[in-house]
Amino acid sequence: MTERIASARSCSNIAFIKYWGNRDNALRLPSNGSISMNLRGLETVTTACFSKRFSEDRFILNHVEQSGEALARMSKHIDFIREMAQSRERVSVVSENSFPTGVGIASSASGFAALTVAACSALELGLNERELSRIARLGSGSACRSIPGGFVEWPATDNEHDSFASPFAGPDHWALVDLVAVVSERHKAVGSTGGHALASTSALQSARVADTPRRLMICREAITNKDFLTLANIIEEDTLMMHGVMMTSRPSLIYWNPPTMAVMSHVLELRMSGIPVAFTIDAGPNVHVISTQDYSDMLTQNLRGINGVTDVLRAVPGDPTVAITEHLAFS
Ligand code: PMV
Numbered sequence: 093m094t095e096r097i098a099s100a101r102s103c104s105n106i107a108f109i110k111y112w113g114n115r116d117n118a119l120r121l122p123s124n125g126s127i128s129m130n131l132r133g134l135e136t137v138t139t140a141c142f143s144k145r146f147s148e149d150r151f152i153l154n155h156v157e158q159s160g161e162a163l164a165r166m167s168k169h170i171d172f173i174r175e176m177a178q179s180r181e182r183v184s185v186v187s188e189n190s191f192p193t194g195v196g197i198a199s200s201a202s203g204f205a206a207l208t209v210a211a212c213s214a215l216e217l218g219l220n221e222r223e224l225s226r227i228a229r230l231g232s233g234s235a236c237r238s239i240p241g242g243f244v245e246w247p248a249t250d251n252e253h254d255s256f257a258s259p260f261a262g263p264d265h266w267a268l269v270d271l272v273a274v275v276s277e278r279h280k281a282v283g284s285t286g287g288h289a290l291a292s293t294s295a296l297q298s299a300r301v302a303d304t305p306r307r308l309m310i311c312r313e314a315i316t317n318k319d320f321l322t323l324a325n326i327i328e329e330d331t332l333m334m335h336g337v338m339m340t341s342r343p344s345l346i347y348w349n350p351p352t353m354a355v356m357s358h359v360l361e362l363r364m365s366g367i368p369v370a371f372t373i374d375a376g377p378n379v380h381v382i383s384t385q386d387y388s389d390m391l392t393q394n395l396r397g398i399n400g401v402t403d404v405l406r407a408v409p410g411d412p413t414v415a416i417t418e419h420l421a422f423s
Pocket of ligand 1: 109234375
């Protein structure tokens, strides 16, 4: 009896131009293109083991056996991969995040990227980066951006086979830092999958989507030219546009809490005083504070002093998702 096993390590990513809303929810085809930076320091390591001996799929996340929706979502993703490999073997998945759980840091990007690469390696599918990115997208849209490394773009396309992310600058291109100001929070009422489905109920979404090519171009050029001020202005504008859509959806999605806003205004004040710093916020209350690495220590101290900030996590531009041990077969 043979078991096929492989592991993968993946970095999470932070979107500078956000993906919000799908033109096809089932296929996770985005309404608009997005740009992100992979995050070394916020990572997931996943091992997938396929065996004829297993009678059901299992999923252990951060040492806790998963059931219900989390297990079903993992299994559904593995079903795509099993179909490609023409395999009916059940899988046992063990996954661990390098960042603390329960602080509202989404792990779906690094989680589905690592799961995709581990499972495809274990089943020896021999896929290239584009194909892996396309498959990761089916698990979680933003996961497709965690497959390549560095600074990455995922364009909006009509064709599901062309919907994958590609890098346009490597991790060493620009020494940026993402300091995640974790703010005291209760719970996230609506996750991103539910949120994407609500985007079109906001009258602002069509204007936001129509304007995306402009924001993508400004952001891509700012990164290419390492122009921090232009980057700061465009990522904040983009975040505020996405949260404008969220807040005006029906039902309304309001992810911010008072400490979120305290961090935002603090960041704006610091920038006014000449420090290269900007904020961006995903579907949650935590604030990603973007700066250059030489300001890391100073900003971390500074952010920790804000009322309601419970922790500050640090990440720098990260590498592509990699298989750690390829298709070990135990007999
Ligand atoms: O990949 P999802 O379904 O978790 O959606 C990600 C949505 C945002 O984080 C808010 C934006 C983005 O582009 O990452």
